[in-house]
Amino acid sequence: MYQLTINNLTEQEFLSQYWQKKPLLIKQGFTDFEDPLDANELAGLAVEESIESRIVTNHNNEWLAHHGPFEDFELLTEQNSTLLVQAVDHWHPDAAQLLEPFRFIPNWRIDDLMISFSTPGGGVGPHLDQYDVFIIQGEGKRHWRVGMPDSNLKQFAQNNSLLQVEQFPGVIDCILEPGDILYIPPGCPHEGYAVENALNYSVGFRAPNQQDLLSSFADHIIDTEAGNARYSDQQLALRASKGELIQAEADQVKQLIQSLLDNDTLFKTWLGTTVSQPKHEMDLMPPEQAYSPADVEQLMHDTDTLFERLGGTRAVYQVFENEIILSVNGQNYNLPLDDLSAVKCLTDQIHVTGDELNSSKNSLFFIQTFTTLLNEGIWFC
Ligand code: SIN
Numbered sequence: 584m585y586q587l588t589i590n591n592l593t594e595q596e597f598l599s600q601y602w603q604k605k606p607l608l609i610k611q612g613f614t615d616f617e618d619p620l621d622a623n624e625l626a627g628l629a630v631e632e633s634i635e636s637r638i639v640t641n642h643n644n645e646w647l648a649h650h651g652p653f654e655d656f657e658l659l660t661e662q663n664s665t666l667l668v669q670a671v672d673h674w675h676p677d678a679a680q681l682l683e684p685f686r687f688i689p690n691w692r693i694d695d696l697m698i699s700f701s702t703p704g705g706g707v708g709p710h711l712d713q714y715d716v717f718i719i720q721g722e723g724k725r726h727w728r729v730g731m732p733d734s735n736l737k738q739f740a741q742n743n744s745l746l747q748v749e750q751f752p753g754v755i756d757c758i759l760e761p762g763d764i765l766y767i768p769p770g771c772p773h774e775g776y777a778v779e780n781a782l783n784y785s786v787g788f789r790a791p792n793q794q795d796l797l798s799s800f801a802d803h804i805i806d807t808e809a810g811n812a813r814y815s816d817q818q819l820a821l822r823a824s825k826g827e828l829i830q831a832e833a834d835q836v837k838q839l840i841q842s843l844l845d846n847d848t849l850f851k852t853w854l855g856t857t858v859s860q861p862k863h864e865m866d867l868m869p870p871e872q873a874y875s876p877a878d879v880e881q882l883m884h885d886t887d888t889l890f891e892r893l894g895g896t897r898a899v900y901q902v903f904e905n906e907i908i909l910s911v912n913g914q915n916y917n918l919p920l921d922d923l924s925a926v927k928c929l930t931d932q933i934h935v936t937g938d939e940l941n942s943s944k945n946s947l948f949f950i951q952t953f954t955t956l957l958n959e960g961i962w963f964c
């Protein structure tokens with residue numbers, strides 16, 4: 584397990600003073616840091632078709648981004664190159680452990696673990712990210728500069744593929760050593776170049792924008808065949824100008840849309856599915872033979888059963904009208920409130936014992952739900 588210390592700050596002090604406000608260098612956030620993998624293992628992942636990877640090179644000031652999967656690593660030269668692999672937490676349980684210390688931030692905000700390996704001089708150049716990130720230094724050293732958000736900074740695409748930002752004044756200029764961490768809020772320009780071969784682990788977050796939310800909500804309305812109320816105007820009165828669309832009509836159209844947002848069942852059901860949707864493929868671990876609910880009850884009563892949650896699993900719950908909406912990887916399960924402590928075990932922990940699950944009186948719905956989740960290979964024991 585990785586134990587995080589944020590300089591001399593408590594987690595709450597970090598949230599109040601730095602989260603989404605200003606960057607922070609966390610010296611020795613992890614003491615005696617041990618890398619969960621090495622560059623060869625990372626390259627092994629970048630060979631896979633289902634795993635998103637890139638190699639970025641910057642030879643003679645020419646920035647190029649190449650997309651994986653890679654058959655060989657000729658592009659990953661001894662200098663000025665970086666291999667980046669997305670969502671490694673979905674594929675590598677030891678690497679997935681690096682997300683755990685950051686779960687003091689709500690789970691639905693956590694996105695994935697990206698890992699990069701850079702050779703001296705390698706990096707992705709000066710850029711902005713839309714999301715918060717903690718960059719952990721593993722093996723090697725990397726020189727980082729971080730600035731404050733500045734709407735005047737111009738972004739441009741290098742060779743049509745790598746979005747960068749013009750030079751910026753730094754408020755942090757440091758060389759990260761193993762176990763050091765940089766927290767970078769959204770919009771802060773940053774650049775990091777390896778001083779020696781370097782592994783970096785980026786704990787990334789999600790923050791949907793209005794476009795994402797509205798298009799996902801519209802999809803949900805279509806999928807659930809909701810939203811069929813139609814504009815009507817029984818009380819239509821004659822008006823002087825036939826070309827005018829009057830304010831009351833505009834208000835009525837807005838209200839048609841607003842009434843969907845005001846439908847709490849529709850809204851919360853959608854919210855659960857959308858925030859729990861993984862963005863990358865999952866490496867599901869279904870059992871060789873499907874469990875029955877009776878098998879699962881038996882497993883939960885065996886004192887030595889340890890249920891493990893699949894890396895990359897997104898599990899959140901909402902309490903709504905005396906029910907729980909449990910959302911796992913884009914799927915909702917409705918459960919009675921009596922199951923709350925068992926549901927919390929599933930959403931708040933990556934390992935859970937049968938005893939912990941049994942600490943509440945579990946409903947048949949819970950047993951059935953957990954059976955489904957085990958049979959899908961999202962939890963396994
Ligand atoms: C990297 O590890 O090279 C990129 C991390 C980042 O800048 O977000």
Ligand code: CO
Binds near residue numbers: 710711712716773
């Ligand atoms: Co970045």
